[in-house]
Amino acid sequence: AQSVTQLDSHVSVSEGTPVLLRCNYSSSYSPSLFWYVQHPNKGLQLLLKYTSAATLVKGINGFEAEFKKSETSFHLTKPSAHMSDAAEYFCVVSDDMEYGNKLVFGTGTILRVKS
Amino acid sequence: DTEVTQTPKHLVMGMTNKKSLKCEQHMGHRAMYWYKQKAKKPPELMFVYSYEKLSINESVPSRFSPECPNSSLLNLHLHALQPEDSALYLCASRNRDYRDEQFFGPGTRLTVL
Numbered sequence: 001a002q003s004v005t006q007l008d009s010h011v012s013v014s015e016g017t018p019v020l021l022r023c024n025y026s027s028s029y030s031p032s033l034f035w036y037v038q039h040p041n042k043g044l045q046l047l048l049k050y051t052s053a054a055t056l057v058k059g060i061n062g063f064e065a066e067f068k069k070s071e072t073s074f075h076l077t078k079p080s081a082h083m084s085d086a087a088e089y090f091c092v093v094s095d096d097m098e099y100g101n102k103l104v105f106g107t108g109t110i111l112r113v114k115s
Numbered sequence: 116d117t118e119v120t121q122t123p124k125h126l127v128m129g130m131t132n133k134k135s136l137k138c139e140q141h142m143g144h145r146a147m148y149w150y151k152q153k154a155k156k157p158p159e160l161m162f163v164y165s166y167e168k169l170s171i172n173e174s175v176p177s178r179f180s181p182e183c184p185n186s187s188l189l190n191l192h193l194h195a196l197q198p199e200d201s202a203l204y205l206c207a208s209r210n211r212d213y214r215d216e217q218f219f220g221p222g223t224r225l226t227v228l
Contacts, residue, residue, distance in 0.1 A: 043121075049214075101146075103217060108155075108156075
């Protein structure tokens with residue numbers, strides 16, 4: 001069975017400092033991994049995805065993530081936080097099912113950006 | 116057009132009402148999903164339609180009834196809901212392969228009185 005663990009429920013950074021949101025996954029297959037962001041009372045927006053191509057994945061708004069198979073990790077980073085990055089972030093693994101794949105969500109990390 | 120639209124944005128209903136949520140996508144995606152999301156929690160999968168057929172029902176109570184009239188449209192019919200059903204209801208669609216991302220709509224905020 002596939003699962004994903006987000007190691008921090010809350011992360012607080014100052015504007016202009018680096019962001020690190022940690023995610024570990026468990027998968028029996030070759031996984032697809034995603035990071036989604038959700039601003040309050042909004043839908044989920046895809047930040048980036050890994051699908052067995054390059055292990056360093058670049059996404060929107062300056063975010064990137066590195067797939068490390070040996071560590072079963074897919075941490076999300078950004079060199080410099082902006083106030084607009086304050087939101088909830090979900091690490092997600094995709095299950096390989098025959099009909100309509102399921103997404104397995106982590107419990108989420110709330111990012112707070114201080115001015 | 117890479118958008119999933121949902122209507123209405125907000126819905127308030129009593130426990131005896133019947134209402135419907137609507138979701139639409141024009142990306143040609145063949146899988147569509149309903150999720151329920153409570154505050155401070157990740158989305159919980161409710162239903163999956165694949166090629167307009169119901170493929171997954173995550174043991175959702177029968178007061179929620181999904182419908183997929185065509186490949187672009189997904190409805191969720193609501194009847195005799197409980198206050199604990201109040202939540203953000205999200206619709207999503209996906210192209211074909213499990214490696215593809217799901218595109219999410221903005222959600223319907225449902226309040227059951």
